[in-house]
Every structure is written in structure tokens, then in C-alpha cells.
Amino acid sequence: MKKRLGRGLDALFGEGVVSTDKNLDIEESKKEDIERIEEIDIDLIDLSENQPRKIFNEEDIEELADSIKSVGLIQPLVVQKKGDKYILIAGxxxxxxxxxxxxxxxKCIVKEFENPLEIALIENIQRKDLNPFEKALAFKRLMDEFGYTQxxxxxxxxxxxxxxxxxxxxxxLGKKIIDLIIEGKISEGHAKxxxxxxxxxxxxxxxxxxxxxxxxxxxxxxxxxxxxxKKEFEVESEVIREIEENLMKLFGLKVRIQKKRNRGKIEIEFSSDEELEKIISILMP
Structure with missing residues (x-):
């Protein structure tokens, strides 16, 4: 029966995780979906080629390494058996x-997944430290490879x-901006x-x-x-200049339009009675 991850790590570490202790309850071991916790040689664990996360903060990893030296690995890795080795699903x-x-x-949780890539993608999406570009790529892969609609x-x-x-x-977004996102210089909010x-x-x-x-x-x-x-103002100013030019051609006189918001005035200059009569004749034929 196909099982799919619905709650990220909650599903990975939820019911069904059992110990490899010899006193394991027999009835519990008969469950259809049993996960086991094992101590695995680190050299036997291979990284998945489909790991969604590509960028890691080396300083944070060094700090985590110091913590592991002090108190050990608290949260197990999640792996899937593949031949004599294991493929990392999460961690x-x-x-x-x-x-x-x-x-x-x-310490690892060993479990069989029908679609390990899907699990890895969703698990990583639900982690807060995935950068916006990696998250977008993960979304696209889920849609392209597993047929999800938005x-x-x-x-x-x-x-x-x-x-x-x-x-x-x-x-x-262009490559230059995406690089800034990957480097953490631009946030998801800036990008949008x-x-x-x-x-x-x-x-x-x-x-x-x-x-x-x-x-x-x-x-x-x-x-x-x-x-x-500013652009809207520049466009409006260009329209007004064009109207002024057309009116000046019509009257043969200097015309100026003054506009503020939805109010304004049109000024037509004349320097003689003849020019005034010309304006009147055009406006009142």
C-alpha cells in the first residue's frame, strides 16, 4: 500500500518507530509499517543525488559538530537501505x-520509502533554513516529477x-538576483x-x-x-505637452496648461485685439 508523507518530520518520527532491543514486543513487530533504529557506520551512508538543499552554512555545521562532540547526536538521521549501503533521506x-x-x-531511522525523492523534497521544504530559490526548485520538482498541480x-x-x-x-528572476538570494543577501519578501x-x-x-x-x-x-x-507624472506631463503643442498650432499663439491633481487652467497669450478676435472666432465660430 502506498504511503506518503503528510506531516514532514512528524511522519518520519511518528508511530511505528521501534527499538532494535532483543526484548522487542512480538506483536508490535508484526505491524505492516515498522521502522527500526540502528547504529550505522557513517561510511556506509551515501548522500542522495536528489538532495533539494544545495547551500549549507559551514559555520552552523561547525557549531553543530561541537555540540555533537559534547552531547552526541540527539536527533537520528533518516535513511533507506540500498544493497549493502544506505541512502540518506533526511539529515x-x-x-x-x-x-x-x-x-x-x-543513530539512524531505517525505513523503506516508495518515493524517497518526494519524501526528501517535502521534508526539506518544511524546514525553515531552506533558501527561497531552493524552495521554489523543490516545488517545481514535485510538480514536474510527481504530477502535482499548484x-x-x-x-x-x-x-x-x-x-x-x-x-x-x-x-x-534573473541569475544575478537568484545568486543574491542564494547568498542570503536578499530575502523571499524582497524577491516577491x-x-x-x-x-x-x-x-x-x-x-x-x-x-x-x-x-x-x-x-x-x-x-x-x-x-x-514619478513615471505616471512623466507620462501625464508628456500628454499635456503634446496638447499644448496642438493648441499652439490651432491658435498660432503661445498656450500653457497648468494642472494639479484634477484641477488646473489653460492660458492662451495674445498681444493685440486682432489676436484676441482670432481666439474668439475659433472658440465661438
């Missing part, structure tokens, strides 16, 4: 730290459909605001400004709003 950061700490055997994926992960859609849009900019060059300039000025998401929104208002 690459912990595995890396164990290697740095010089640990020879690590609606199905949102239900599967327990998030809104708009959250799924907005995260996937991050993949549309930048997506409102159509012009790619302008988007990259704003992204660089965010980094240089250490701008918050709200400050970035304010700048974009200000730029939009």
Missing part, C-alpha cells in the same frame, strides 16, 4: 557535522495556493516585491540597491511606489 546537515566531529557510527501541492504542504504560486515565480518590476535591468539595479543600503522590504516597496508615481 544531511547532521551527517556533515558528524563527519567533522569524527563520529564513526550514527492546488494539490498547497494541500499537500498545508500552505495557501497563492504561497505556492508566489514561490514558483522566484524562478523567473522585485517581481513586480517588469524591466529586468531596473529590477537588478533595485536588487543591488537593497544589498548596498541594507534595505527592508517596506523600504523597497516605498521606492518602487515612488518610482511608479
Amino acid at each position: 544531511e546537515r547532521r551527517l556533515r557535522a558528524c563527519k567533522i566531529a569524527g563520529v564513526q557510527k550514527v 492546488e494539490q501541492l498547497s494541500k499537500r504542504l498545508g500552505i495557501s495556493r497563492s504561497k505556492v504560486a508566489n514561490t514558483l515565480r522566484i524562478l523567473n 516585491v522585485l517581481l513586480s518590476i517588469v524591466d529586468e535591468d531596473q529590477r537588478e539595479k533595485l536588487a543591488q540597491l537593497v544589498v548596498e543600503k541594507n534595505m527592508s522590504v517596506r523600504e523597497l516597496e516605498s521606492i518602487i511606489k515612488s518610482n511608479d508615481e
Whole structure:
């Protein structure tokens, strides 16, 4: 029977995990879905080629390694048996730290998964330290390789459909901005605001400004709003200049339009009675 992960690590470490103790209850061992905890030689554990997370904070791993040296590995890794070796499903950061700490055997939950890639993707998505770009890639892989729609994926992960859609849009950002996201210089909030900019060059300039000025998401929104208002004013000014030129051709006189918000006035200059009569004749034929 196909079993799928519904609650991330809760499902991985939930019911069915049993000890390898010799006094294991016989009836418990007859359950259909039994997981076991084993001490496994660290050299027998291979990383999955499909690991969604690509970026690791080396400083954090060093700190975790120090902790493991002091108190040991508290949370087991999750692996799947493959021949004489094991494939890591969850816990690459912990595995890396164990290697740095010089640990020879690590505690692991050994379990069979029908779709280990799907499990690894969902488990990583639910972890807070996955960067926005990696999260977007994981979403896309789940949709491409397991046939999820955005609606199905949102239900599967327990998030809104708009959250799924907005995260996937991050993949549309240019390489320069994606690199800034991967480096942690731009947050997911910044990325979503930048997506409102159509012009790619302008988007990259704003992204660089965010980094240089250490701008918050709200400050970035304010700048974009200000730029939009400026563009709107420039477009309106261009329209008004065009109208002035057409009126000057019509009257053969200097015309000026003054406008503020929804109010304003049109001034037509004349320097003789003849020019005034010409204006009147045009306005009141």
C-alpha cells in the first residue's frame, strides 16, 4: 500500500518507530509499517543525488559538530537501505557535522520509502533554513516529477495556493538576483516585491540597491511606489505637452496648461485685439 508523507518530520518520527532491543514486543513487530533504529557506520551512508538543499552554512555545521562532540547526536538521521549501503533521506546537515566531529557510527531511522525523492523534497521544504530559490526548485520538482498541480501541492504542504504560486515565480528572476538570494543577501519578501518590476535591468539595479543600503522590504516597496508615481507624472506631463503643442498650432499663439491633481487652467497669450478676435472666432465660430 502506498504511503506518503503528510506531516514532514512528524511522519518520519511518528508511530511505528521501534527499538532494535532483543526484548522487542512480538506483536508490535508484526505491524505492516515498522521502522527500526540502528547504529550505522557513517561510511556506509551515501548522500542522495536528489538532495533539494544545495547551500549549507559551514559555520552552523561547525557549531553543530561541537555540540555533537559534547552531547552526541540527539536527533537520528533518516535513511533507506540500498544493497549493502544506505541512502540518506533526511539529515544531511547532521551527517556533515558528524563527519567533522569524527563520529564513526550514527543513530539512524531505517525505513523503506516508495518515493524517497518526494519524501526528501517535502521534508526539506518544511524546514525553515531552506533558501527561497531552493524552495521554489523543490516545488517545481514535485510538480514536474510527481504530477502535482499548484492546488494539490498547497494541500499537500498545508500552505495557501497563492504561497505556492508566489514561490514558483522566484524562478523567473534573473541569475544575478537568484545568486543574491542564494547568498542570503536578499530575502523571499524582497524577491516577491522585485517581481513586480517588469524591466529586468531596473529590477537588478533595485536588487543591488537593497544589498548596498541594507534595505527592508517596506523600504523597497516605498521606492518602487515612488518610482511608479514619478513615471505616471512623466507620462501625464508628456500628454499635456503634446496638447499644448496642438493648441499652439490651432491658435498660432503661445498656450500653457497648468494642472494639479484634477484641477488646473489653460492660458492662451495674445498681444493685440486682432489676436484676441482670432481666439474668439475659433472658440465661438
